[in-house]
Amino acid sequence: MSRRALSIFIAAGFSVAVFGQQARVGRPATEDQIKALDITVFPDGRGLPAGSGTAAKGKDIFKSKCAVCHNDHAEGRTGQYPALVGGIGTLNTPKPVKTVGSYWPYATTVFDYVRRAMPYDQPGTLQPDEIYSVVGFILNANGIVGENDEINATTLPKVKMPNRDGFVPDARPDIKAKR
Amino acid sequence: MQKTAVVASGRDILNIMKMKEPSRRNLLSLGAGLAALTGCSTSKQETPTLLGTPPSKYGARSPHETAVRLVPAESKTPSTGASRTPLQDTYGIITPSSLHFERHHAGVPDIDPAKHELLLHGLVEQPLVYTLADLKRFPAVSQIHFVECSGNGRSEYTGNLGPDPQQSHGLASCSEWTGVPVKLLLAEAKLKPAAKWVIAEGGDACRLTRSIPVAKLLDDAMIVYGQNGGPIRPEQGYPMRLLLPGWEGNTNIKWLRRLNVADAPAMTTHETAFYTDLMPDGKARQFSFELEAKSVITRPAGGQKMPGGAGTYEITGLAWSGRGKIQRVEISVDDGKSWKDADLQLAGFTKAFTRFRMPWSWDGSPAALQSRATDETGYLQPTEDEMLAARGRNYGYHNNQIKVWYVRADGSVSHVAQGA
Numbered sequence: 001m002s003r004r005a006l007s008i009f010i011a012a013g014f015s016v017a018v019f020g021q022q023a024r025v026g027r028p029a030t031e032d033q034i035k036a037l038d039i040t041v042f043p044d045g046r047g048l049p050a051g052s053g054t055a056a057k058g059k060d061i062f063k064s065k066c067a068v069c070h071n072d073h074a075e076g077r078t079g080q081y082p083a084l085v086g087g088i089g090t091l092n093t094p095k096p097v098k099t100v101g102s103y104w105p106y107a108t109t110v111f112d113y114v115r116r117a118m119p120y121d122q123p124g125t126l127q128p129d130e131i132y133s134v135v136g137f138i139l140n141a142n143g144i145v146g147e148n149d150e151i152n153a154t155t156l157p158k159v160k161m162p163n164r165d166g167f168v169p170d171a172r173p174d175i176k177a178k179r
Numbered sequence: 180m181q182k183t184a185v186v187a188s189g190r191d192i193l194n195i196m197k198m199k200e201p202s203r204r205n206l207l208s209l210g211a212g213l214a215a216l217t218g219c220s221t222s223k224q225e226t227p228t229l230l231g232t233p234p235s236k237y238g239a240r241s242p243h244e245t246a247v248r249l250v251p252a253e254s255k256t257p258s259t260g261a262s263r264t265p266l267q268d269t270y271g272i273i274t275p276s277s278l279h280f281e282r283h284h285a286g287v288p289d290i291d292p293a294k295h296e297l298l299l300h301g302l303v304e305q306p307l308v309y310t311l312a313d314l315k316r317f318p319a320v321s322q323i324h325f326v327e328c329s330g331n332g333r334s335e336y337t338g339n340l341g342p343d344p345q346q347s348h349g350l351a352s353c354s355e356w357t358g359v360p361v362k363l364l365l366a367e368a369k370l371k372p373a374a375k376w377v378i379a380e381g382g383d384a385c386r387l388t389r390s391i392p393v394a395k396l397l398d399d400a401m402i403v404y405g406q407n408g409g410p411i412r413p414e415q416g417y418p419m420r421l422l423l424p425g426w427e428g429n430t431n432i433k434w435l436r437r438l439n440v441a442d443a444p445a446m447t448t449h450e451t452a453f454y455t456d457l458m459p460d461g462k463a464r465q466f467s468f469e470l471e472a473k474s475v476i477t478r479p480a481g482g483q484k485m486p487g488g489a490g491t492y493e494i495t496g497l498a499w500s501g502r503g504k505i506q507r508v509e510i511s512v513d514d515g516k517s518w519k520d521a522d523l524q525l526a527g528f529t530k531a532f533t534r535f536r537m538p539w540s541w542d543g544s545p546a547a548l549q550s551r552a553t554d555e556t557g558y559l560q561p562t563e564d565e566m567l568a569a570r571g572r573n574y575g576y577h578n579n580q581i582k583v584w585y586v587r588a589d590g591s592v593s594h595v596a597q598g599a
Binding site for chain 2: 024025026027028029033034037038039040041042043044069080081091092094096098100103104105106108109112113116117120123124166167168169170171172173174175176177178179
């Protein structure tokens with residue numbers, strides 16, 4: 001048995017041999033504990049909270065919370081802050097422009113990211129209705145949803161992003177270097 | 180033997196000159212001292228005549244050592260950025276913890292370990308919570324592994340060549356990590372049959388999140404709290420981080436606070452919008468976890484100068500692979516026309532830095548130095564041309580192309596060929 005295999009053997013045997021079948025190190029997590037922390041959103045919509053918004057309602061929120069970096073129309077600011085609009089059709093050109101509209105495959109990811117990471121200097125401060133509206137604004141700026149389309153836990157997963165089918169699995173090792 | 184051991188200081192000589200009958204020992208000392216004064220010895224080292232400082236509680240390096248991480252130029256969003264390891268100033272394979280590279284997306288949080296918990300939930304029979312103290316009750320495992328940002332070498336790919344090893348390859352570091360295999364935690368919580376992915380989330384301001392296949396967590400993944408014998412540094416995820424040996428840096432979630440077992444990936448921002456690689460047809464490769472074999476010569480390298488003209492030197496550097504051990508490193512001093520095997524040191528660790536060395540007799544003429552690594556799977560590090568032919572120019576992350584350093588006749592070493 002290799003040293004590595006031996007250490008795995010010892011480690012795997014630890015919980016049974018030392019603590020017995022019932023004992024464990026971790027403490028049971030309560031439903032409240034999980035609810036307080038669980039912000040994962042999946043592409044099928046699981047994890048999206050109650051609430052709703054529209055691009056129209058998102059316009060002012062975007063202006064006050066997001067535009068300082070991403071500009072009034074989500075076009076970004078040169079050299080520092082990324083554009084969230086444009087670039088559709090550029091991915092196979094010498095100068096691809098990756099934005100929410102041109103590159104992001106799932107609309108649910110926009111909600112997830114805004115909720116967990118934005119605004120950059122005040123992450124986690126937007127309420128669900130505000131987030132749905134901001135997401136609606138960004139999607140509308142890219143021509144993906146209408147200005148008054150209701151954005152909520154049911155409609156958002158159904159939004160088809162332009163680059164939804166633009167991703168392929170890792171194909172490496174793909175280079176056979178010559179010696 | 181140090182010449183200076185017998186060299187008398189100027190004060191000794193004065194003392195001896197005041198003596199009426201110098202002893203034999205003092206005369207010997209005087210002779211050596213005069214030899215020093217007349218230039219027979221070139222040593223500048225002084226004999227200590229003052230007591231040194233007493234022991235201290237927390238050590239610091241010599242004030243004469245100045246190697247530092249390279250931090251970005253001024254930024255309007257400084258908390259999202261990276262610092263680079265001065266690989267050319269490290270010895271062996273371990274990166275000093277204080278020089279380990281950083282890549283943060285929302286800054287380094289200040290976490291009190293007494294208030295930090297790791298939640299393990301989702302498709303498990305029993306959701307569980309762990310404190311740092313809880314994790315330390317498991318049998319600890321220590322492993323030497325590199326961590327590398329998948330953007331390391333990205334600028335090389337766009338033709339913006341790094342002028343020294345720190346700028347070209349400094350988003351990689353290697354440490355001894357101590358912690359607990361993730362599979363022990365998963366065994367306690369008991370995975371449900373549908374469990375395929377685990378969504379790992381950090382406790383930083385952006386709660387950076389990646390989806391990891393369960394198979395990796397059941398293989399060699401660890402949750403680590405120790406780095407090079409001490410607690411992991413705040414920049415490295417204090418009090419606990421995920422360590423996925425050989426996988427791209429950002430999947431090694433720092434400040435780990437949540438593992439959500441699921442049947443599918445969450446398709447987070449950092450596995451869709453970022454860390455994906457555009458191919459020429461406009462499709463992007465996704466979930467490119469493993470880092471392929473790579474190497475870089477760290478001396479002589481760009482930004483340095485051959486200290487003494489033509490003569491004998493050592494070529495040394497670092498090699499690593501996310502797929503296992505480094506099996507072989509070859510060095511070319513003639514721009515890839517011919518190759519010789521380098522000696523490998525500390526090559527026994529998997530998914531870790533390996534140090535390579537080769538003596539080189541430099542004839543004083545311009546030379547182009549390259550290294551190429553082969554890992555235990557037989558994979559050979561490719562040239563830039565081979566990379567570009569396979570992936571096009573819109574690719575960016577996961578670049579492991581061969582790095583070239585150009586030695587000039589005057590002994591200076593550059594990242595660009597003379598006249599280029």
